Structure formats: structure tokens, C-alpha cells
Amino acid sequence: MTETFDHRKIESKWRKEWEKKGLYKAVDFSKRPKRYILIEFPYPSGERLHVGHGRSYSCFDAVARLLRMQGFNVLFPIGWDAFGLPAENYAIRTGIHPAVTTKENIKTSKKQAKAWGLSFDWDREITTTDPEYYKWTQWVFLQFFKKGLAYKKEIPVNWCPSCKINLANEEVVQGACERCGTPVTRRMQSQWLLKITEYADRLLKDLDKVDYREDIKAQQVNWIGRSEGARIKFPVVKPLSRQFIEVFTTRPDTLFGATFLVLSPEKAQEYLELLPKREHKEVHGYIEEALAKSELQRQEETKEKTGVFTGLYAKHPTTGEDIPIWVSDFVLMGYGTGAIMGVPAHDSRDFEFAKKFKIPIKEVVKNDKESNFPKEPFEGEGRLINSVRFNGLQSKEAIAKINAWLKKEKLGEPAIDYKLRDWVFSRQHYWGEPIPIVYCSKCWERAEVRDQRSGLKEGYDYAVIDGKEHKINPVPDKDLPVELPHVKRYKPTQTGESPLAAVHEWVEVKCPSCGSQARRETDTMPNWAGSSWYFVRYVDPQNKGRFAGKKKLSYWMPVDWYNGGMEHTTLHLLYSRFWYKFLYDLKLVPDPEPYAKRTSHGVVLGPDGYRMSKSRGNVVNPDEVVSEFGADTFRMYEAFMGPFDQVIVWDLRGVLGVRRFLDKVYRAHQAVGSQESVASSKELERKLHQLIKKVEEDTLSLKFNTAVAAMMGFINEVASSKYQVAREGWKTFLKVLAPYAPHLSEELWHGVGENDSVHLQKWPKFDPKLIKEEVVTIVIQINGKIRGKMEVEAGAKKEKVSEKARNLDSVKPHLHGRKVAKTIYVADNLINFVTA
Ligand code: ANZ
Numbered sequence: 128m129t130e131t132f133d134h135r136k137i138e139s140k141w142r143k144e145w146e147k148k149g150l151y152k153a154v155d156f157s158k159r160p161k162r163y164i165l166i167e168f169p170y171p172s173g174e175r176l177h178v179g180h181g182r183s184y185s186c187f188d189a190v191a192r193l194l195r196m197q198g199f200n201v202l203f204p205i206g207w208d209a210f211g212l213p214a215e216n217y218a219i220r221t222g223i224h225p226a227v228t229t230k231e232n233i234k235t236s237k238k239q240a241k242a243w244g245l246s247f248d249w250d251r252e253i254t255t256t257d258p259e260y261y262k263w264t265q266w267v268f269l270q271f272f273k274k275g276l277a278y279k280k281e282i283p284v285n286w287c288p289s290c291k292i293n294l295a296n297e298e299v300v301q302g303a304c305e306r307c308g309t310p311v312t313r314r315m316q317s318q319w320l321l322k323i324t325e326y327a328d329r330l331l332k333d334l335d336k337v338d339y340r341e342d343i344k345a346q347q348v349n350w351i352g353r354s355e356g357a358r359i360k361f362p363v364v365k366p367l368s369r370q371f372i373e374v375f376t377t378r379p380d381t382l383f384g385a386t387f388l389v390l391s392p393e394k395a396q397e398y399l400e401l402l403p404k405r406e407h408k409e410v411h412g413y414i415e416e417a418l419a420k421s422e423l424q425r426q427e428e429t430k431e432k433t434g435v436f437t438g439l440y441a442k443h444p445t446t447g448e449d450i451p452i453w454v455s456d457f458v459l460m461g462y463g464t465g466a467i468m469g470v471p472a473h474d475s476r477d478f479e480f481a482k483k484f485k486i487p488i489k490e491v492v493k494n495d496k497e498s499n500f501p502k503e504p505f506e507g508e509g510r511l512i513n514s515v516r517f518n519g520l521q522s523k524e525a526i527a528k529i530n531a532w533l534k535k536e537k538l539g540e541p542a543i544d545y546k547l548r549d550w551v552f553s554r555q556h557y558w559g560e561p562i563p564i565v566y567c568s569k570c571w572e573r574a575e576v577r578d579q580r581s582g583l584k585e586g587y588d589y590a591v592i593d594g595k596e597h598k599i600n601p602v603p604d605k606d607l608p609v610e611l612p613h614v615k616r617y618k619p620t621q622t623g624e625s626p627l628a629a630v631h632e633w634v635e636v637k638c639p640s641c642g643s644q645a646r647r648e649t650d651t652m653p654n655w656a657g658s659s660w661y662f663v664r665y666v667d668p669q670n671k672g673r674f675a676g677k678k679k680l681s682y683w684m685p686v687d688w689y690n691g692g693m694e695h696t697t698l699h700l701l702y703s704r705f706w707y708k709f710l711y712d713l714k715l716v717p718d719p720e721p722y723a724k725r726t727s728h729g730v731v732l733g734p735d736g737y738r739m740s741k742s743r744g745n746v747v748n749p750d751e752v753v754s755e756f757g758a759d760t761f762r763m764y765e766a767f768m769g770p771f772d773q774v775i776v777w778d779l780r781g782v783l784g785v786r787r788f789l790d791k792v793y794r795a796h797q798a799v800g801s802q803e804s805v806a807s808s809k810e811l812e813r814k815l816h817q818l819i820k821k822v823e824e825d826t827l828s829l830k831f832n833t834a835v836a837a838m839m840g841f842i843n844e845v846a847s848s849k850y851q852v853a854r855e856g857w858k859t860f861l862k863v864l865a866p867y868a869p870h871l872s873e874e875l876w877h878g879v880g881e882n883d884s885v886h887l888q889k890w891p892k893f894d895p896k897l898i899k900e901e902v903v904t905i906v907i908q909i910n911g912k913i914r915g916k917m918e919v920e921a922g923a924k925k926e927k928v929s930e931k932a933r934n935l936d937s938v939k940p941h942l943h944g945r946k947v948a949k950t951i952y953v954a955d956n957l958i959n960f961v962t963a
């Protein structure tokens with residue numbers, strides 16, 4: 128008997144065979160019910176696929192394989208998310224052009240994925256950097272533009288004064304440049320934005336339609352950040368002016384406790400005419416300083432509140448008192464109206480601010496049980512005091528009444544605000560999809576356009592470039608894709624412009640509308656663009672005329688199950704839901720939500736318990752594991768390492784344990800071969816059916832580790848030769864093993880004389896009766912003498928056993944006419960009737 132198997136030999140052999148037969152192809156319009164299983168496509172950013180990819184890919188490969196065996200038509204695709212910063216940074220680090228490194232990295236990763244025996248449908252492979260793909264990314268952008276949902280606007284961007292480049296938010300680490308550590312400042316720059324805020328309510332509400340893990344739903348909800356409250360107007364009265372300051376509050380019930388107003392530094396700029404520089408040097412100084420900081424910096428510095436009094440006063444709408452107007456950077460421009468009413472008795476930030484600057488604090492909500500005022504502000508709800516005719520009302524009721532009153536007096540109205548901001552869609556980086564827009568000054572000058580000018584909006588219809596107005600023209604569909612030109616210099620420029628701006632022969636272009644000299648947009652899209660719709664393209668990846676055919680979309684969509692990292696459950700999920708909803712509104716996709724179900728996997732840590740990183744030297748190379756122990760071992764260990772959604776430390780002993788298990792399977796198989804005619808015992812059959820049930824249910828509910836553990840338990844019992852395995856039983860076991868160890872199970876399947884692939888077999892059906900009813904044999908005695916045997920359910924009660932035994936044909940005559948004085952029952956074993 129051979130002790131172990133040569134994985135190198137068998138694994139590549141079977142992979143070739145599968146590929147030849149096209150075993151894992153998804154069939155469009157098949158009559159079999161469809162299942163679309165999606166894993167997040169990798170980012171070939173210089174690193175090869177790592178063991179973290181191995182975890183979710185192996186486990187979901189098991190899901191895909193099991194579903195196929197259950198008769199589903201499974202779509203399990205893969206592609207490459209290849210534009211974006213990591214790829215660009217890798218290229219900058221290595222000095223090799225990103226087009227070259229990306230290609231190389233995809234090649235390596237693809238080789239790995241194939242070596243792991245993953246059952247992807249490779250015919251549907253897509254790459255976001257492929258012009259045939261990004262043509263449609265650009266096309267979707269233009270649909271947004273045509274519907275008024277993409278617009279250009281001056282907004283603050285992160286700027287590293289040392290590297291002299293714009294930084295994406297993810298490149299800003301604790302307020303500093305990720306590359307050089309210099310504190311990031313902000314500057315205004317014209318950027319493209321997508322109006323995701325228009326979809327905020329639906330992105331929130333439609334979470335009811337999907338099956339996402341609760342914490343994932345919560346992240347979506349928090350990111351959207353819906354708050355109900357009111358907008359309230361405070362007239363500026365000192366100096367007397369016609370200006371108002373509008374604030375957003377979630378607590379209109381605290382209105383009478385507002386003792387000051389605070390403007391964000393940005394908002395304060397709107398009131399500069401009331402603040403001549405000569406008399407308000409301090410205010411101007413404060414605003415300038417604050418504007419140079421990023422929002423992140425401002426939020427981090429909230430420990431010690433800063434601010435200046437503007438010298439201005441507003442009139443409190445209910446009390447008529449004059450209250451001071453301050454500027455402080457703890458108020459953010461990006462939320463509400465960019466101005467707040469300070470209610471120090473009931474808001475901790477306002478409390479801190481009022482204490483520091485000696486502003487009056489006025490209690491207006493009382494709650495004897497919970498309040499700790501005046502030691503601390505009381506932020507909860509209660510009964511109103513010091514609020515004139517609203518006194519005595521509970522907060523909720525007071526909010527409704529005060530809102531109604533504000534509305535009647537035209538001083539404010541109920542409002543809903545969102546934390547969600549419009550999505551900044553421009554990057555001044557090279558490695559991205561060019562934004563397919565052409566700016567033309569001639570078009571703008573043309574009379575017709577000038578005549579309509581009143582109705583045309585800046586940022587939507589025209590943009591000011593170098594002080595001159597230009598018409599914003601979309602690139603016509605027939606000219607898509609706008610290909611990314613090959614350039615030598617792809618590093619970010621020191622002017623904050625995209626490197627594309629230096630490619631004059633590309634930038635200068637004939638206007639698609641009037642034919643005169645015009646210029647291209649030089650910004651590129653963020654790396655979120657390509658991943659916002661890739662799952663749609665998998666459905667119909669070769670389509671030349673549409674981003675995906677309608678019929679195929681109705682057949683395959685929505686994705687039945689989407690698994691990915693927790694780091695993508697906010698932005699990527701939200702962005703892709705937004706794109707899909709937009710396409711739904713254009714009647715281009717069949718449903719309002721792209722993913723019926725979403726789950727997440729936990730991170731794999733290095734053997735030392737830390738996040739794997741090159742600098743730490745604790746990176747486990749999956750290629751070495753596969754080469755040394757085999758792909759089946761690698762996959763099965765990834766499934767077995769621990770609960771799927773938890774963070775797990777890589778453990779070589781676990782790998783060895785899995786390999787030992789597979790060797791045991793291999794040895795058990797050889798024993799089976801020689802026992803062809805021996806029938807499986809009842810006991811074994813029961814265990815086998817329990818195993819089918821366990822592996823099936825656990826695999827489909829993310830309990831991959833316990834599914835593997837059950838297989839191990841089964842083989843241990845077989846190996847200890849407590850049971851004899853017959854061929855049929857063994858074949859059933861191989862089918863159960865197939866989703867997890869596709870190579871070895873295939874080898875052994877052929878070893879029992881089968882010619883077809885094990886992966887084409889029907890998943891075995893378990894018999895629920897067989898599982899539940901463990902049957903034991905009971906010996907029946909009368910006065911100590913054996914009179915018969917019978918089978919009963921294990922654990923059966925004495926009365927039941929007794930009754931059944933008395934009625935047995937072999938027993939009945941012996942008890943006829945006699946009285947049983949005593950019944951002795953040894954559970955699951957024997958029953959003895961003692962007669963009088
Ligand atoms: C008065 C008030 C009294 C407030 C009170 C709270 C408690 P959420 O719940 O997160 O939506 N706020 C409004 N705009 C702001 C901005 N741009 N920057 C910083 N803070 C801002 O928060 C809403 C509350 O946050 C608002 O309600 C406002 O303070 C503050 F007892 O108004 B509140």
C-alpha cells in the first residue's frame with residue numbers, strides 16, 4: 128500500500144482535463160435554474176495573489192462546485208481590477224510602465240488562480256484596463272452626464288506641499304501625505320462629481336430588499352447617515368443686514384437654549400462683506416488657517432476647541448435676543464448648512480465651546496432621571512423648560528410643534544440631511560480611464576448657445592478653463608473608447624494637473640460638435656469606476672454593441688451571492704449599488720439591486736499573529752504551500768482554518784494536518800478497492816448520510832471549517848476500521864469531498880473505475896430518516912431466557928420497548944396467560960420479563 132500521493136502529478140493532470148472539457152462554463156439561457164456566485168475581483172497591484180485571496184476563493188469555489196452538483200447553472204467568474212493607485216504606485220516604485228507591470232501581474236495571478244484549481248469560467252475573464260471594457264465605463268459616465276448627474280465643481284482637494292501632488296483620501300494618513308509624511312493642506316480645484324446624493328434615500332430604503340449581513344447593512348446605513356431635523360433661519364441684525372444664517376439641527380426642541388451661532392470657516396467666507404479685513408484681522412487669519420487644513424485634520428483636532436468671535440450678532444427667532452456669531456473649524460462645511468446653532472446645555476461640543484469662551488448656558492430640556500446638568504450637558508430627551516409656550520412638552524412632541532410653528536412663521540422647515548456627499552470622480556493621475564469630455568470655446572461662442580445662456584449651468588453645460596468659458600461636450604458614442612495614451616512620464620505632476628495634460632497631441636482635439644480646435648478633459652476616473660459595474664459585464668463580456676445584452680441580464684441578474692472583504696462593504700458596495708440603480712432607471716438592467724446577498728470574510732494574519740507585510744517578513748507565499756503540499760491541501764486548509772468571518776492566524780501545523788487527512792483518504796481508498804463486495808454497515812451508512820447533510824448545509828451557510836472537520840471525523844472512523852466501506856458508500860464520500868478537494872477526489876473517482884468527472888455527478892441526497900433514527904438491537908428475554916431480538920430507535924423509552932416486545936410473534940406465545948411481575952430494561956440493549 129502506498130502511504131501518500133503525488134499531488135504534483137495528479138493535480139495538473141486533472142486541471143488539463145477539466146479545461147479541455149470546459150467543465151465549468153456557465154451556459155446562457157440554460158433551463159437549469161441559475162446561480163450567480165461572485166467574489167471581488169483582485170487588484171493586480173504588484174503583489175501576487177495572497178493567502179487572503181485563497182481563503183475566499185477556495186471557499187466560494189466549494190460553494191460553486193456544490194451548487195453545480197446540485198443541478199444549478201452556476202456563473203462563477205473572475206477578472207482584474209487593474210486601474211488605480213496601487214498599480215500606479217507600484218509602477219513608480221519599480222520604474223516600469225504601469226501597462227507593462229499590470230500585464231505581468233495579471234499573468235502571474237492568473238497562473239496562480241489556475242494552479243489552485245478554481246472553477247472559474249475563464250471565457251468570461253475581464254480586465255478593467257482593456258479598452259473594450261473601459262469603453263463602457265466611459266459610456267456609463269456619459270449617461271450620468273447626459274442626465275445631469277455628473278457635474279464639474281470647484282472643491283477642496285488634498286495637496287501635499289512637498290510632493291506637490293493631489294492626494295486621494297486613501298493616500299492621506301492621519302492628516303499627512305502617505306509618501307513623505309508632510310501635513311496635507313487643501314486647495315480648490317475643479318473636479319468632476321457624481322450626484323450619488325440624489326440616490327441616498329433609495330440606497331437606504333432598498334436595503335430592505337436584500338440579504339446582507341447585519342453589520343454590512345449597518346455600515347451602509349451609517350455611511351449614508353440620514354438625519355431628520357429642521358433648517359432654521361437666524362437674521363443677522365448687528366450690523367443690520369438683510370442676510371440670514373441658516374442652520375441644520377436634529378434637535379429643534381432645544382431651540383430656546385441656543386445662545387450662539389457658529390459658522391464653518393468656509394461658510395464664514397459668505398459673510399465677508401460684513402467683515403472688512405481691516406477691522407477683523409483675527410477673523411480673517413483664523414479662516415485662512417482653517418481653510419488650509421483638511422477635514423480630517425480638523426476633526427482630529429477636536430480635543431481643544433478653537434474659534435473666534437466675528438463681532439456679528441443674530442436675532443434669536445423666538446426670544447428676540449441678540450446672540451453672538453462665531454467661526455470655528457469644528458463645524459464642517461460638508462454637512463447640513465455649514466452653520467450651527469450652539470446649544471451648550473444639550474450638546475457636548477457646544478458645551479465645551481461655551482465653557483471655553485464663556486458663553487451663557489441655558490437649560491431647556493429636563494430629565495430628572497438621566498440628566499447630570501449642569502455638570503455635564505444633557506443630550507437625551509425630556510420635558511421642555513424655559514421655552515415659553517412649549518414648556519411641559521416632551522421632546523418628540525415639542526419637535527413637531529416647534530417645526531410647525533417655524534414653518535408658519537417662515538423661519539424654518541423640517542429637513543432631512545445626509546452625511547453622504549457627492550462622489551468626487553476626478554483624479555489627477557495617469558493610470559485610470561480618461562473622462563470622455565471635450566471642452567470647446569467656439570461652441571460656447573456660437574450664437575445659439577449664447578442665446579440660451581440663461582438656462583445653461585456652469586459645471587453642467589459649460590466650464591471656465593484658463594479664465595475662458597468652454598462648452599462641455601460629451602465624446603460621441605462612436606468615438607468611444609477614449610484610449611489612454613501611452614506616455615513616458617506617468618508620475619503625478621507638480622502643478623496638480625494630470626500627467627495627461629502634458630500630452631499635447633492627445634489633449635488637442637477637433638471638437639466633436641463644431642470641428643474647431645478644442646481640448647480634452649485630462650482627469651481620469653477613480654479606481655472605483657471599473658469595479659462599479661464589472662459584475663454586469665461578466666454576464667455578456669464579448670458584447671460589442673452594448674455594455675451587456677438585455678436578455679442575458681434578465682437571465683443572470685441579480686448576483687445571488689456576493690462575497691468580499693469588510694474593507695469594501697462601504698464605498699465599493701455603495702458605489703456599485705448606485706451605478707446599478709442608475710442603469711435600472713434607464714431601464715437597462717432588470718432589477719433595482721445588484722446583489723441579493725452579501726457576506727464578508729475575515730483577514731488571514733501571518734504566523735506571528737500580525738498582518739502580513741513584507742517589512743515584517745511574515746508573508747506566507749501561497750505558491751510555496753501549493754507546490755509543497757498541493758492545491759487541495761492549500762484550499763482545504765483555507766476552508767478549515769477557522770470560522771470564515773473571523774480573523775485567523777496562519778498555522779503551518781494546520782496545513783500539515785489537512786495534508787495528513789488527504790493522505791488518510793488516499794489510504795482508505797486503497798482498502799476500499801479490495802473490498803468490493805462487502806456491503807456497508809448500517810452504522811456507516813448513517814454516518815455517511817449525516818456527513819452529506821452536514822457538508823451541504825455548512826457549505827451553504829459559510830461554515831466551511833466545520834464541513835471539513837466533519838469529513839475528517841468520518842475518515843478517522845473509516846481509518847480505525849470500525850466500519851467497512853463498500854464501493855457505493857465510498858463513491859458517495861468522494862462526491863462529498865469533491866467541492867473541497869477537487870483534484871484528489873477526481874483521481875480516486877477514476878480509481879474506482881468511473882470515466883466521467885466526479886464534478887459532473889449529482890450531489891448525493893441524504894435520507895433524513897436514516898440520519899435521525901439510530902437503530903439498536905434489543906435482546907428479549909423471558910425469565911432470563913432469550914426469546915427473540917428486535918430493532919428499535921436508540922434511546923427508546925422502556926414502555927415503548929416493552930410494548931413492542933410483548934407483541935412480537937416469537938415472544939407473544941410465551942407470555943400468553945401469564946402475569947409479568949417485573950420488567951428489567953437495560954437501555955439500548957436488553958429487556959427481560961420476569962413472570963409471577
Ligand atoms: C442643535 C443641537 C442641540 C444639536 C442639541 C444637537 C444636540 P447628526 O445627528 O450627526 O446629524 N451639526 C449640524 N451641522 C453641522 C456641521 N456642519 N458641523 C458640525 N456639526 C453640525 O448631527 C446633527 C447635529 O450636529 C445638529 O443638531 C447640529 O447640532 C450639529 F442638543 O443642533 B445640533
Ligand code: ZN
Nearest residue numbers: 567570638641
Ligand atoms: Zn465646438
